[in-house]
Each structure stands twice: as C-alpha cells, then as structure tokens.
Amino acid sequence: MSAQAGAVELTGVTKRFGDAVAVDRLDLRIEPGEFIALLGPSGCGKTTTLRMIAGFEQPDEGEIRISGESVAGVPPHKRHVNTVFQNYALFPHMNVAENVAYGLQQTRTPKAEIRERVAEALDMVQMRAFADRKPSQMSGGQQQRVALARALVNRPSVLLLDEPLGALDRQLREEMQIELKLLQSRVGTTFVFVTHDQHEALSMGDRIAIMRGGKIEQLDTAAAVYAQPASAFVAGFVGQQNFLAGTARTDGVIESGPIRLRSERAGQHVAPGPVRAAIRPEYVSLAPVADLTAGAGHGTENTVVGRLASIAHLGETMQYVVEVDTGHETTSLLSRIPTPAAPNVHVDDEVVASWTPGCILVFSDPNAGPAIPPDLTTVPSTTPAHPPR
Amino acid sequence: MSHPRRSRPVRVLAHASVAPRIMAEFNRRQFLSVAAALGGVGLLSACGGDGDGNGATPGADATGRATGGELESQLSIYTWGDYDSPDVLERFTEELGPEIRLDSFNSNEEMIAKLVAARGTSGYDIVVPTGQFIPQMVENDLLEPLNKDLIPNLEHMDEAFLSMAWDPENQWSICKAWGTTGFVYDNTVITRELKTWNDFLDAAQNEASGRTSVLDDPAELTGLYFWANGIDWTTEDEGDLQAAEDFLVGELAPHIAAFDSYPGGSAIPQGTHALMQVWNGDARIGIMESPDPDRWTWVLGAPVTQLWMDNWCIAKGAPNIEAAHAFINFVLAPEQVIDQVDYIGYHTGAKDVESMAEEAGLEMLDLVFFTPEQIETMKEGEVNSAQQRIVDIWNKMKAAAGA
Amino acid sequence: MRAPRFLLAIPAWAWLAAFFVLPVATVVYFSFGYKPGIFGTHATDVLSLDRYREALSPTFFTTFTNTLRVGVLGTLLCLVIGIPMAYWMAVKVSPGKRAFLLALVIVPFWTNFLVRTIGWQVILAPEGWLSGMLQALGLRENPLAILYTRSAVLLGVVYNYLPLMILPLFVAFDRVGPAMREASKDLGANRWRTFTRVTLPMARPGIIAGILLVFIPLMGDYITATVLGGARGNMVGQLVASQFQAAQNWALGSAMAVLLIIVIAVTVLVGAAIAYVVTWPLSRARRLRLADLEGLPEKVR
Ligand SMILES: Nc1ncnc2c1ncn2[C@@H]1O[C@H](COP(=O)(O)OP(=O)(O)OP(=O)(O)O)[C@@H](O)[C@H]1O
Numbered sequence A: 001m002s003a004q005a006g007a008v009e010l011t012g013v014t015k016r017f018g019d020a021v022a023v024d025r026l027d028l029r030i031e032p033g034e035f036i037a038l039l040g041p042s043g044c045g046k047t048t049t050l051r052m053i054a055g056f057e058q059p060d061e062g063e064i065r066i067s068g069e070s071v072a073g074v075p076p077h078k079r080h081v082n083t084v085f086q087n088y089a090l091f092p093h094m095n096v097a098e099n100v101a102y103g104l105q106q107t108r109t110p111k112a113e114i115r116e117r118v119a120e121a122l123d124m125v126q127m128r129a130f131a132d133r134k135p136s137q138m139s140g141g142q143q144q145r146v147a148l149a150r151a152l153v154n155r156p157s158v159l160l161l162d163e164p165l166g167a168l169d170r171q172l173r174e175e176m177q178i179e180l181k182l183l184q185s186r187v188g189t190t191f192v193f194v195t196h197d198q199h200e201a202l203s204m205g206d207r208i209a210i211m212r213g214g215k216i217e218q219l220d221t222a223a224a225v226y227a228q229p230a231s232a233f234v235a236g237f238v239g240q241q242n243f244l245a246g247t248a249r250t251d252g253v254i255e256s257g258p259i260r261l262r263s264e265r266a267g268q269h270v271a272p273g274p275v276r277a278a279i280r281p282e283y284v285s286l287a288p289v290a291d292l293t294a295g296a297g298h299g300t301e302n303t304v305v306g307r308l309a310s311i312a313h314l315g316e317t318m319q320y321v322v323e324v325d326t327g328h329e330t331t332s333l334l335s336r337i338p339t340p341a342a343p344n345v346h347v348d349d350e351v352v353a354s355w356t357p358g359c360i361l362v363f364s365d366p367n368a369g370p371a372i373p374p375d376l377t378t379v380p381s382t383t384p385a386h387p388p389r
Numbered sequence B: 001m002s003h004p005r006r007s008r009p010v011r012v013l014a015h016a017s018v019a020p021r022i023m024a025e026f027n028r029r030q031f032l033s034v035a036a037a038l039g040g041v042g043l044l045s046a047c048g049g050d051g052d053g054n055g056a057t058p059g060a061d062a063t064g065r066a067t068g069g070e071l072e073s074q075l076s077i078y079t080w081g082d083y084d085s086p087d088v089l090e091r092f093t094e095e096l097g098p099e100i101r102l103d104s105f106n107s108n109e110e111m112i113a114k115l116v117a118a119r120g121t122s123g124y125d126i127v128v129p130t131g132q133f134i135p136q137m138v139e140n141d142l143l144e145p146l147n148k149d150l151i152p153n154l155e156h157m158d159e160a161f162l163s164m165a166w167d168p169e170n171q172w173s174i175c176k177a178w179g180t181t182g183f184v185y186d187n188t189v190i191t192r193e194l195k196t197w198n199d200f201l202d203a204a205q206n207e208a209s210g211r212t213s214v215l216d217d218p219a220e221l222t223g224l225y226f227w228a229n230g231i232d233w234t235t236e237d238e239g240d241l242q243a244a245e246d247f248l249v250g251e252l253a254p255h256i257a258a259f260d261s262y263p264g265g266s267a268i269p270q271g272t273h274a275l276m277q278v279w280n281g282d283a284r285i286g287i288m289e290s291p292d293p294d295r296w297t298w299v300l301g302a303p304v305t306q307l308w309m310d311n312w313c314i315a316k317g318a319p320n321i322e323a324a325h326a327f328i329n330f331v332l333a334p335e336q337v338i339d340q341v342d343y344i345g346y347h348t349g350a351k352d353v354e355s356m357a358e359e360a361g362l363e364m365l366d367l368v369f370f371t372p373e374q375i376e377t378m379k380e381g382e383v384n385s386a387q388q389r390i391v392d393i394w395n396k397m398k399a400a401a402g403a
Numbered sequence C: 001m002r003a004p005r006f007l008l009a010i011p012a013w014a015w016l017a018a019f020f021v022l023p024v025a026t027v028v029y030f031s032f033g034y035k036p037g038i039f040g041t042h043a044t045d046v047l048s049l050d051r052y053r054e055a056l057s058p059t060f061f062t063t064f065t066n067t068l069r070v071g072v073l074g075t076l077l078c079l080v081i082g083i084p085m086a087y088w089m090a091v092k093v094s095p096g097k098r099a100f101l102l103a104l105v106i107v108p109f110w111t112n113f114l115v116r117t118i119g120w121q122v123i124l125a126p127e128g129w130l131s132g133m134l135q136a137l138g139l140r141e142n143p144l145a146i147l148y149t150r151s152a153v154l155l156g157v158v159y160n161y162l163p164l165m166i167l168p169l170f171v172a173f174d175r176v177g178p179a180m181r182e183a184s185k186d187l188g189a190n191r192w193r194t195f196t197r198v199t200l201p202m203a204r205p206g207i208i209a210g211i212l213l214v215f216i217p218l219m220g221d222y223i224t225a226t227v228l229g230g231a232r233g234n235m236v237g238q239l240v241a242s243q244f245q246a247a248q249n250w251a252l253g254s255a256m257a258v259l260l261i262i263v264i265a266v267t268v269l270v271g272a273a274i275a276y277v278v279t280w281p282l283s284r285a286r287r288l289r290l291a292d293l294e295g296l297p298e299k300v301r
C-alpha cells in the first residue's frame, strides 16, 4: 500500500439533481487514517457527497481520488470503500455471521479465513455471541454494531458512515460515539462520518467539515471551528451565539442599539460599516446591578444593563436570558454560567451582563447569519418588540 | 349429453352480402359459441339439493292446469342462449301483454338439474329441452302437460315433426327447431367427392389427417362410428360400444386436430381445418362467412345421421301457465315462423316454411331444409344406459388425441 | 372494552367454512357415492371407494400427464419471463412510468378470459392475419401452422397467466428496495451476485406466490388449452367437467376432483422439495453459524 492508501480527495466536485445543485464545486482532502466529520444542516449535500465517494452517484463535474487514484467510472463494488448506512441495511435473510461474511465471500476469500475474520470482526464489536441471530431479532444498537463489523471486516481503505448513530437513543449514542472513536484509532482506517449533530462531530472528528448549500464552509479541528469560525454560519452552527447586528465605527467600536462592543480579539480587523457581532453565551457573565462599578452601565463598552427574563437549570450550567431595551425593540442576550459560579440574581432583577473583549467575533457581512438559527427553543437571540407595558 | 348448439344468432342471414372481415369474425357469436361449447360455467348454479329425483312420480295427470283464462302479466322462458328472434318476443308482449323474462342454459343437464333442485318452484314457465331428455323430465315430474285446446296454431305444424318417439302424442312438447349433422370439407384439399360418413372417416385418416375436427359431444362422436357402420346410434350393446371405442380411440384419434362443436364460428371462415363434422345451421353460417364460400362443400351425413329437436315445454309449477300456452301458440303462427327461421337458421317444424324462406330471400336453404328422403335417414338420439360409456369413450378419445 | 380475540376471527373462519371447507367437504362426500341410474346424478346411501378406482383409469393418467406438462411448463415459462420483466419494472423503471406499465400488465384482465383466448385463436389461424402478414413479408412460405399445437397452448398460457406471475414478483422486488442492493454492491458484489444473493432470496415469498397463483388455476383451466390446442389441449379439468355435465355422474366427477386436488397438492410439495434439494448445496456452502466460529481465538487488538 502506498502512503496515499486511505486518502480521499475531492476536487471541484459538483452534483446536480435536475436544476437543484446538491453539491457545489466541493473541494475536500482527507488524509489517510483521519476521522473526518461531515457536519451540516439537512439537505446540505452530506449524503450526496458520501454517495459519490462510495460510487452510487457520479459527479457531474470534478474529480474524486481514493488512495491517490481517480475513481471516475469505477462501480461501487470495485471501490475499496465500505459504507455503514443510516438504517444499517443488514440483509434480513442472513444471520449476523452471514451478513458479516458477505463481503469476504464476494472476494472469494478462503473459507477458513472468512471464519477467522468474521469472528475477529464480531469480537471487535462484541457481537460474536449474536452470530446466529437474524437482524430482526436485534436491537438498533446491536444492528449498528453488526453493520460496522460487516463493513470493517473487508478492511476498506475508507469507511463511510452516514449518520450511523441517528436512530439510537441518546445514551446509547454517546456510548457508541466513544466506541467508534476508539475503534477507528485501533484499526487506523479513514473514517468519513456524516452527522448533523454538532456535539457528535466535535467529539469525534479529528477534523470537522462544515457544509452548507453543497459547499464546505470550513474544514478544521474542533477547537479551531469552535474558536475561530470562518463565517457567521459556522459560528452559529457550532455551539450557540448571541448575534448582534450593528455598525462598526472608525475607532473599531461596534454600536448595536445601546450596546457598545469593542473586540480585542487578536488578529481581528474590524472595517467600518454594518457588521454582525457574535458572543458565545458561555462568555457572557452576569452580576446584580448593585455590583455595578462606577462608570459602567449604558454606554460602557462590553457591558450592558438589562432585565433578567428567565433562568433555566441545565445541570452543569445555568442559562439566563437577559432582555435589553434598545429603544424601539428588545434584544435578548443568552448567558451560560457554570452552576457553582452562578450569581445571586432573580427573574425581573436588573442585571449587568458583560463579556470579555477577546471573545467577540465580528463578521463584516451583516446578513450572513446562520442558515438555521441555533436552537430556537433555548436561544431567542433577538425577539420582536414587546408591547408597551 | 350437451347440445349447446344454438348460442348463435343468425342475423347474418339477412346480411349475407356483407363481406366478412377478419375482425368481424371475432364477434359475439363466436364468443358465445365457444362459451357454450366449454359449458360448465352454469354448472355450479345448477348444483344444490341432493335429490337424485329418481323416486319422483311420473306426471300422470295429463289434463293440464291451463283453462284459457286471463293471461298473467309475466312470462319466464328458460332456453338456449340467443335462441329466439327479439322481434317475435316484442310482438308477443305488444299484442298479448305479458312481459317476457329470458334466462339461458348451456346444456340440457344444466337446465334439468336446476328444475330438479327447485322442485316446481323454479319460477320458469317455458323450458326448451332436446327431445331425448323429455322422458327423463316427465319421469321426474318436471313438466306440465300441454292443453292443446289452447294451442290451435298446432295445425300449422308439419306432421313430420310432431308425434316424435319421446312424446308420441305431443302431450308434453311441441317442436321448436330441429337440425341434423353432416360434414364440411375443403375441396381444395380433398379433391375427391365425399358422400358418406365412411368417406369422412377415410378422408380423416388420409388427406385430412391432422386437419380434421369432430363435434365435441359424446353422442355425436360415437354416432359418427355407428352411422358409418349401420349400427343404431342409441345402442346399449357393449359389443357395439367396444367396437366404437376401438375404432375411435385406437384408429381415428391420432388424426383429429380438434374437438370443435362450432367450426362455423371460426374454423370454416378462417380455413383452420380441411374436414369438419358439423351441425347444419353452423355449417351454413361458416360457409356464408367464409371469404371463399365455394371452397367448402357441405355433405349431409349418410347413410344415416342424427336428428335433434328442441321443444317447447312448460315447466312444472309454471306460475304463468296461461301466458305460457299463449306464447307457444303465438310463435307457431305462420307470421312469426319466418322471423324465427331467419334469426336462428334452423327449421322450426312449421308447414310450408321452406317456401316462406325462399320468398323472404334467405340464402343457402339447402342447409336448412331437407327432402323427405333425407329426413327419412335422420335418427333421434336417446338418453340411455350407455351414457356413461359414451362419455368415457369421448374422454378416452380426447386423451388419445392429445397424447 | 376490547372484543375477545376469537370474536375478531369469526369472519375469517366463517368465510373459510363457507367457501372452502363446505364445498370441498361436499365434493369429498359425493365422491364416495355412486350414480343411481340414468337420470340421477349422485346418491350417497351406500358409500364406497369404487369411484376412485374408476377415476384412476388410464384416461385419467394420460390426461393428467398432459395437464401436468402444460401446468409445469407454463408456470416455468411464466417464471422465466416474469422475473426479468418484474425486476425491470420494479428496479429500472422510474416510479412515474411504473404505474403505466403495471396498468398495461393488468389491462388484458379487463377483457373476458375467453375473449382474450379466442383473440389468439383468430391471430394464430392458418389464414389469420399473422399468417397472412408473415407470408406477405416473405418470412414464411406456408400458412402458419401453430394453432392447435402445444406451442399455441403455451403461448396462450403465458399470455393469460403472466400477469399473475408478474404482479407478486413486482411487489416482492419492489419491497426489497434500493438500500439492500446498494449495501450488496457496497460490499463488493456485482449486479448478478447482488441479484442472486440478495434480491432473489428476499423476493422468495413473491416467487412462491407467483408460482402458486399461476400453477394452481392453470391445472384446472381447460379453456386456454382447448381453444388454442384443440385435440392437443386435452386437460383434466375438462375430464372432470364431462363427468358433471355430459355423464351426469357427480360421484365420479367428485372423485376425480378430489384426486385432482390431491395430485396438485402433491405436485406442489414435490416441486418445493426439488427446489430445496437443488438449492441446498448452494445455501450450505454459504451458511455460517456461531458453531463455525467456535474455537477461534478472541483477538482484540
Ligand atoms: N436522488 C435525488 N434526486 C433529487 N434530489 C436529490 C436526490 N438526492 C438528494 N437530492 C437533493 O440534494 C440535496 C442534498 O441532499 P443530501 O441527501 O445530500 O442532503 P443531506 O445533507 O444528506 O441531508 P440530511 O441531513 O437531511 O440527510 C437536497 O436538496 C436533496 O433534496
């Protein structure tokens, strides 16, 4: 095997379905042995990308290379790539062992070797005892493991996983995430893992490719994607953000209603004009107004006074919603503080919200918001004007 | 025994000049004929009741219930499919009032089974059995005697077709239509002249081998052998029956291409076979519809052949017995006869019907009317103890022909 | 309040009893009876097995062999033609066109069975239009001689019964779904292997349904064979019908009907056994059980 074995490279790949562009001039290079998480909202082209790598769809434009070789025109059964499907797609008429042996039988592997490798693969996912079961006689998690074994037993250069944990309940999913990650580091196969769950992507991917509208918006490590999102979309999609629309002055201060923000973020250049600032809730701290130091309050940079509209206990953190009257409308700020450090505030209290200047992200295109707002149920970052009280 | 020979309207009679086209061939008549030949469809409806009807008392009371009183408003006729001119039926209702309800059967057996099961409550007034079934029906008390005083038009019937063996005094029945059996051959294939059943059998085993069809009916099949060999075709003698079996199964069967009761429906027009045993009315239709009628030669079976006759009878327990008598009298009237002949293509047994048909300009009447000498050679069939035996021979012959 | 389960089952049992058990029981009962005289059809005051002895005549065997040949050949032909057609419709055709094709398959059923068959008689006649056309085109010198042959019977059988094969096969192939085929290809199986190892085995219920739907009515059908095969289309169904109709011997007819039911059931079982024996070595070779894995060391890296 060459040093390229397991590398996947997509160059300018485009896929259209009729008029709709599912994947749009996508470039992606995956290193051998890497665990890449493809993250993006529904319909952004994740599955289509995976299917093109597997060979079920042919790109309309661009090139795909697997292990250094172009796979144009190579049918799926001739690609050294295996897939774990979202619904597992286990063969219902075969038992677990036969399902796992299927791929090896296609390559006319000697019987003795098939037995060994099937046993090995089933051991790997701790399913050997289930060898005689039919897929219909197993739980979702068990089927998922079998699907994994069935793919890995072939020792593919690249393993494609399309939301493999999507059908599992939360607890099982978290267990499987850890298992999968360990497994991948053990076998050393390149994993391309599709998900629309940001936690899953962040916790598993060596690198995370964030897709939007058929393109990759950012491809980087979890830390980088979190701390240095390349766009407001990425910023909003990974974790949560308080988005504030405003205008940047020539001195670099951003005015958003009564709120003044000054970013002291290293390397961040703020050009004058309309902008969008983003602050993660975990960087917003709260204090009772009584603690207000002299000179703070309205008009003070990176600090604002508002009314505490709600408090929610999320377990390890507390979540607060602060409403700031901007004159003609109300802006809500979301704050999350570790439970042990929770301030002594109550609903309807006047509170001071403040944030570290080093954590403000500024995006110059004011319209570039997230395609889908981060979790609307917990974070109404802006709410319509209150009726006059 | 099934004689489902009349499932054919013969409206073509009046329109014989219309050039038959292939698609016109594929018409309702052809469908009906095959449907009738395959029969059986109505069988289930005839099932029910476990009566074998054997112990029923013969209808001794021959005075009849009909008194010539007022006609009922309805009349129910159970007959062969498409066997009466709609014009005649309409005229009856117009002139005398009763509304007619028609129901049809495919075989005598089906009709009898239904009457047996109903035990006089069938609701049918008129039924039309073939002659040889009448004794069975009388014995099983399935028929009402006729009150001939109410049927004065009987005088228009030809004596030759009254007083048949199965009902010498026409106490139960009056001829409705009759026909006979012969054969048709393709004179471009069989160039010699065929005249008798023996010629038929000879040609079937020679020039027409593999291109011969026979009627799909047990009695007509064994009849073929008996007529050719001067044996009474109602024989119950096992020696005769065995001889028929030996010949039909052992010698004739391999030469037979089809068992077809209605070659006139498609085989003659489409030239499927070279030699076909066929009923006279059906032969006539086939030849008239052929694109090349001169190619076909009709031969009346000789030296003897069959006479079958269907008869007007009144069902036991007929609810409209006055109307039934009135109807029988009505159709026997000379004014109605020619429409009936035109429609069904068979002789109705009426006097002078031949000259009426000639006047009306009907074609190929030599296949409808026969000379007294010819009629002399036609013998009626009989339902007797040989029935199971001839059905077995029929089945054996089919098995041998299909092997 | 929920109805007890047996209440729910009553319609099904009643239906079975009324339309299956009773008629069959009646036929079986009659088959032990006899024909009491010229004018009687059946009597059951003395019961015996004599009718079965009569029914098991050489005629019955000859006719039955002929029927079985038509039944088996016809079913196999329908299967061989039906599988690729149904597969094509379920897999290759876009869903929009699929409805149209299914409609085309069903359209012949809108016409009477007999009319359809006679239609073929007209087409295949030596002086019919097909023959005329072939001769006009110079493809044949002599008139077409297919009517009243076994080939004509099989043609009619395929025409009349193919939809009964295609419909269950189509449903079965359709239910397998693209996901299974993709999984198979993903694991390295080419199209043919995918078909034989995934699509076909998964469609097995549909295949069995199709075979039974064609074979069983075909064994009782004599219309197709008689209309197109003439003397060569002698079928046992007609033999049975002749006892009920022409011979008026319901006892013998019933005995033959019972024999027919038994022989059809036996044929189906024998067919199933043959299919099992033929496919056994193949499935044996691919079988993998927990027991086969025993004794292999656990080696988790
Ligand atoms: N076979 C197809 N025909 C037409 N359009 C398709 C087809 N497959 C995908 N699309 C379209 O292409 C786009 C991308 O689809 P894709 O399945 O790749 O999305 P996805 O990112 O996997 O979404 P999800 O998270 O919901 O699975 C969507 O707009 C989808 O409607």
Ligand SMILES: [Mg+2]
Pocket: A046, A047, A048
């Ligand atoms: Mg998807």
